[in-house]
Structures are given as C-alpha cells and as structure tokens.
Amino acid sequence: MDNRHVAWSGKCVAFSLESRDQLGLSNNAVFHADQKKTGGLVIWNHESSMSVYRGASYELPSEQAQGELVQIFNADHDVVATDENNNDPLESLSAERLTLVNANEAEEPESLPDIDYEHEVDQLLNGLGPRYTYWPGGDPLPVDADLLRGSVSGYKPPFRLLPYTVRSTLGIKEATALRRLAKILPPHFAIGRSRRYEGLAMAMAKLWERSSIAKIALKRGVQLTAIDRMAEDIKNITGGTILSINKDYMVFFRGKDFLPEEVAEALLEREMLSMALHDEEEQARVRASSLVMPIAEINEEVGETGTLGETQEADARWGKRMDDNHRCKVLRAGEIVKHTGFVRKLEQKLAISEHKLMRAERSLAKVEAFLKPTERPRNSESITDEERFLFRKIGLRMKAFMLIGRRGVFDGTVESMHMHWKYRELVKIVVKAETLNQVRNIAVSLEAESGGILVSVDKISEGFAMIIYRGKEYKQPSVMRPNNLLSKRKALARSLEVQRREALYKHVSDLERTVDSLRSELVWPLPINA
Template sequence: MQNTDDMTEEELEFNQMLDELGPRFVDWWGTGILPVDADLLPQTIPGYKTPYRLLPTGMRSTLTNTELTNLRKLARNLPCHFALGRNRNHQGLAAAIVRLWEKSLVVKIAIKRGIQNTNNKLMAEEIKNLTGGTLLLRNKFYIVIYRGKDFLPSSVAAALAEREELTKDIQNVEEQGRSISIAQPPDDGLDGHALAGTLAEFQEAQARWGREVTAKEQEEMKEASSRSEKEKLFRKLEHKLSIAQAKIHRAERLLSKIEASMVLADPCDDREMITDEEKSVFRRIGLRLKSYLPLGIRGVFDGVIENMHLHWKHREVVKLISKQKTLSFVEETARLLEYESGGILIAIERVPKGYALIFYRGKNYRRPINIRPRNLLTKAKALKRVVAMQRHEALSQHIAQLESNIKQMKLDLGIEGYDEQEEDSSDSENEDGTVDTSASYDEDQDNFDESSDEDEYDDYNEEIDS
C-alpha cells in the first residue's frame, strides 16, 4: 500500500480514481502512484459493445498537427494509468478506459518489462477497436490514446441512445399507418395512388386541354433548337476571334518594339579568302574540339559574339552547336554570326547534339575594343523576342483555325455576305503578306482587349524601355 500522507490534493484525487478502476501493479519500476494492473482485469465482458459516439455539428473528427502536439505534451507529464503485458483480450481494460475518459482526455498505458512476446502494435490496435479512441503515441514503453472529439459520457450516451430508439419507434408507427392507408381501397377510384404530380395527371390534362404535337412540328422544334445552339457557338467563336486578333496585334507591336533595338551589320565587301585545303584542315580541327559554344532558343545575341572573341583569343577556330532542327534556319544563323563576328564560316556539320558551326577567325584577325557588340540584343531581350515570336506564331495558328471554323459554321447556318467579308479582309493585306488585323475588329473591341491583356505585356514593355 502507498503512503497517502505525503500526497498532494491532485495526487490523492488521481489515486482515488485509479482505486475505482482495478487492482494496482505492485511491481511498478517507476516512481509516483502505482498504475492499475491491466492483466488482472477481466479478459472478456459478456455483451460488451463499443461506446456510442456522436460528433458535434461543424466539428472535424480528425486532429490537427497543433492539437496532436499539445495532447502529446499533456500525456508526457502524466503518470501511467495502466500497466499492460497481455497482447489480446482487453475488454475489461477497454471498459476501465471508457470510465477513465469521463475524467481525463487521454489514457497512458505502460508496457510491462521483462515479459516475452509483447507486441505493442497488437495491443494498440485491439484497444483502439474496442474503445474507438485515437492513437496518439505507440512505442515499446508506452501507449497513449485520446478519447476523441466524438466521445460521450455514459449518462449522455444512454440518453441519446434512448432518444434514438424512441425516434425509430415513432417512424415505425408512421410507416405502418401509411402502409395501412395505402392498402385500403380508395374512394376516388385512383387505385391507391395519388394523382397530383404523376404521369397520369399529365396525360389526363394533355388529353383534356392539350393538343398532340405532330412529327413535323417535333422535327421543326429540334431544328430550331439545333440552330439556336449553333448560333450561340458562332457568336462565341466570333468573340474569341476578335480577342485573338487584338492579342496578335499587340504581339506584333511588342515584337517590332524589341527588334527596333537590333541593328544587324552589313556584310563586308573585303572578305578574306582561304583555300580548300585550309578549309579541310580547319574543319578537322573544329570537329575535334571538345569545347564549344551552345546556341539555345535565344539565337544570336551580344553574349554569343563576345564568347566567340574570347575563344579566338586562345585558338584560331571556334565551334558552336545549334539546337535548331531545320537546316535553312541553321544556315541563316551561320550567316548572321559570320557578319557580326567578322570570322569565316568553315563548315556546317551534323553532329549528335545538333548542328556544329565552325568559324575561323582569319589571318588578319584583330580583337575589337568592344567584344560585346552594341547593335545586338541582350540576353534578356533575346529571350523576350523568342517568346514574342512564339506567341505570334501560336496566335496566327489559332486565328486560322477559328476562321476556318467560322467559315464552316456560316456555310452550315446559311449566312450570306461571307464572301464579301473575305474580299475585304484580303484587300487589307500589306505588301509583305501580313494581314492588317486592325481592319477585322472595331476600335472599341481593340481597346477593351488590350486593357484586359495589359498585365501580360507590361513587364516586357518596362524592361524594354529600360
């Protein structure tokens, strides 16, 4: 027996609560109040059921991370309520835990030491299934279980269960009365079924006051409905086309603004000539070079020319690898690099990584004072130029698809005047083959779409102006 003279008021209350649950575990290795020996509690209880639970309205059944942490901190400072060494048959322990939960939020169970084949996982799973609580902690020393937000004391649970049984009885009585009233022969001759809101009522009203719709009228109604749907889709496509035209007009202005700061160098008339033998030698040297300059989606900008001059400082030949897929684009890029750098294009070779461009610096090469040309775009502006070109190409394809869909829908709907509109749009083409998109939508729509699309282009305009 423990000496209760030195206990505080809280410890006395805790000790008295454990006395009501069962016998104590006298071989307790720890300090403080002795826990209840769970192995001495009944293994099975006849007619045991999981406690009745009901979650309050608007409350989440799961615990948040903060609530879980706070409950674990609370359980850390609590003394153990039970000491357990048995893996199964815990109905007596579950009943004691339910009684304890009426006064405590969590229950702390210590696993007995020195007992073979103890499995804390089996213990925790069975106790959780018997009580319906929430497992907070499980290790080889302790098991901590929270009673849950839907836990009800025994008195409240009994009252709610009684109320639920009473409600079920009332519902059963109402169902019996309803079935008896339906089984009785009706006086109005409706064969036990109510007429209001049924198909029979509709058919009777249709036969008395309505008229039958002929097959021709049904077909006309279907055609009118289909035509209205097509007209709605047609107006939607026209609205999409006007928005796309405004966007491509804005993209063209942005692209022209970017390319205005790019002034390409003219080809030099006094070009240095090299023999075929020298070309062959420089080609073999260039292909054997391990170091190369990559040409990405940005294309040719001032940084590429600067790196070419830095390579030519130590060697006569420089190799660039382009990721472009089409040979014509690669040749155009090679000519641009030749004009801007002043070097000599030796060869364009297909390699596993793309196309290799080999340039020779020349016999009379002199390194320029400014190796970064001022007439080309910077790295940031080159990227914006590529993005603007991709946007323009995507919008052009989108507009072409929309125009073909609109043309097909006009043919389906039988709308006249499409040929005249096509002729007017063809007259608005410029000399270079580009279409003046401002002629295909009014000024108000242009202003509206540009204002709605302003955020997409403002960051580009600000950096270009800077």
C-alpha cells in the first residue's frame, strides 16, 4: 500500500491520493482530515491530487517529537512505507508534523474557534439538501442548490407580517452590521443555474427560521450566469432583501416582517378563529332583531333607507332646485372666495417683504456709517486735449491693469493705484458693470480719493476701462490707504447688503403690481338672495 508523499520543503506540500480507496476514505474525508490535522490550508483539491499551504507561523518540530510523530501517525492510519530503507528527511518530517498537530488538537480543544458554530450550521444544512462536495473552501460545505427541485407545485412565498411601530426598511448602521457579519460567514448555498429557484426558496425560508442571513456562493466556471438577474429573481420569489452582491457571493436578509412557519400558522389560525367568532356574533344579532319586528318590515326598511331613491324624494320635498341662475351665483361666489384668499396671501407676502426691506436698509446704513467719501476738489489740475488723447491711447494699450469687482471702491483700491503710479504715470482700471452711469460714479470716486486726473472711460470687450493720470506734481502720500473708506471685509458686507436691498426692491415692486391688478379684477358679489 502506497503512502502519501509529503514534502514540506517549500511553503506548500502536495499529496498523492492514490491510496484513499485502500484507506477507506472518500475525497471529501481526505480533504477535511488533511486540513484539520496538518494545521495548513487546502488551496487545491482534485480527484488525484491535493495541495496544502503550511502557513506563515509554521515551526520545525524537535527530533524527539519527530520520532513520536512517526509512531502515532503510522498507528492511527495503519500506513506501512513501501521502502523501509528510505530515510528521506522531508517525508518523515511531514508525517511527524501531521501527527504533532493532531496530538496538540487533542490536548487543547479550546484552541479551535467556532467549532460549536460550525457543528450547528453543519447540522442545520444537513436538513436543507445535498452538499456541494467540490467546494474549495472549508467546513461546513454549502448546500448544492442545483440539486434542489426547480419547481414546487403549490409553492407560496413565506407569510410576512410587520410588527407594530417597526420600520420595514433597514437602516444604514443595521445594513452595515449585517454585511460585516456575512463577510466572515461561510456560504450556506452554492448555485450555478440561472432559473427555477422554488426549491432554493423553500430551503432559504427554512434557514431563515434559525439565521437572519442567507449567503449564496456562485459556482466557478459556470457559463452564461448573470448574478444581478439571479439575485433579483431570488428576491422576488422569496420576498427577502438583497444586502450585497459581488462576482462570488449573494447575501440576502430575511426581512423584519419574516415569520417562521409555526408562527405564521398560529397567526392564520387565530385570524380564522376571529372571523368565525365575528360570523357567530352577526348571526346572533340577526336572530335577536328578528324577534323584535317581522323580517318583511326589516327588509323593506333596510331596502329604502340610505338609497338613491330616498335621497331624491327628500330633495323633491324639502330641497332647493338648482336652476341655472342659482348655479352661476354659487360658482361666482366660489371663484370670488378663492380669488380673495389668493389676494390675502399675496398681501401677507408683501408685508413680510417690506419688513425684510426695512431690515436690509438698516443693515446697509450700519455698514455705510464708516464710509466718508472725499469731495472732488474744485481747483484741480487739468490736461490739454492733446495730452488726453495721448494718455488715452497709451492707457488702452497697457497690459497691466486693475480689476474692480463687487466690492467697488475701498481703501485697498486706492492703495493699488498709488503702487501703480510708483512705476508709471497712468493706471488702467477695468470695471465689469451693467450701465455706463455706474462706471462714471466709480470713476469720479476714484479721482476724488486718489487725487488723480480722469482721462477717459471706454467700452472694451472685458467691460469698461478707465484711464487715470497721476498728475504732473504727484507725490506719493505717507499713508496710501485712506481712513475715510471701507476696509475689504466691510466693502464685501456692503456689497451683499446692496444686492439684498435691490432684490427686495424688485420683489416688493412685483408683488405690489400683482396685488393691484388682482384687486382691480376683484368684484365683490351681491347677496345671493337679492
């Protein structure tokens, strides 16, 4: 009888499984025996060979332990070497390693985690269907869903009833916790087909009675499989919730409204009992009422009461006739009431907008309290027309320029002009404004604050360009930032308040115009009885 050839010379060891029939072991039994006794990880399992990874924490056993390993291994497995004179240290070392790990497991059973869980899940999966013996992972083996029945006559999805004050959907934290739990769990089913899942649905419902998660693995090498469509079909037939999908696994949550079969039968029985009691009470009520008055009178009275004929008769006796004139008056009154309510709502909006406009004006006044513009001097220096033409031509061709944005003119703008005048006589200022009047106001303000001479204001592609000459007798001031202008932050606040005030002005004017037009269309009606 041949022995298995073990060689721990590298990180992996290869086993020859030619003698498993003589040992009385199946391929699956050899797979799990090698994985548990060696302490390694089976990374390849085939009909004629197997590869086991020794692990990163593998340590060489002592010489005394090696001799004990050979004796225990040969005694447990009743294996005799074909060549007694073969003293290959690798083969003896591998056998000793296998027996040492087995002995350590027998001495320290608490070192194996999740043994109870695996045993419990293994027993649970035994009652669901046949196992998938070619599963490359560890215990427990998943159920082969392809061997389950595809169609079941009279199949119904699991009975569901959501408890009171419970949300039907999963929260983000709940779903994350379930996904993390499913990541470390072994799969319960292995599937390869892409249709007919009624047998799988029945097995999942039975599994959900003990576990809230059902993990399904996709068989490798199966052609023409669309895992998204498969997951959607399984969800529709079971009523569960898809937690996660990837190329290897599908994870389903049973749902908060899932009920086990026993609980569902008890609820249905209770509902049938309540319906039977309700029918008995109704029959008893009918029998009691028949003793008070004859049945014919009851039928006649019940047949007339609450019918259309009774309503029409009552309208003919005591109701008012709806002629065309009365109908027009009622419709007109309804339109006027609706129109009046709409006008009232617009008036409330107008009052609120006016209050906001007052607050915006007060805020703008607080910011502009720090602004004290300088008046334009009367006896200012002037330039001739020839100088103005030359300065304008030179200024428009300048590449260096200043850009004035939404803040407008503030102390930093005047400081930048003095810095330009330190190296050149002209400064080119570009303003992006809507109208020419706004640009002229900015130009006059810059001329007065800086002490320069405005040469021209021209329209260019970027907006408007202002050319300002520093003057023939220019001297750089000791303080280039004037104290009478706003700072950069206050200038931005002023710009925001001005924008808010203009928007409110436009909104208030539109509301006033709308309210005036609606009031002119509103005609108060005369009394209906007039």
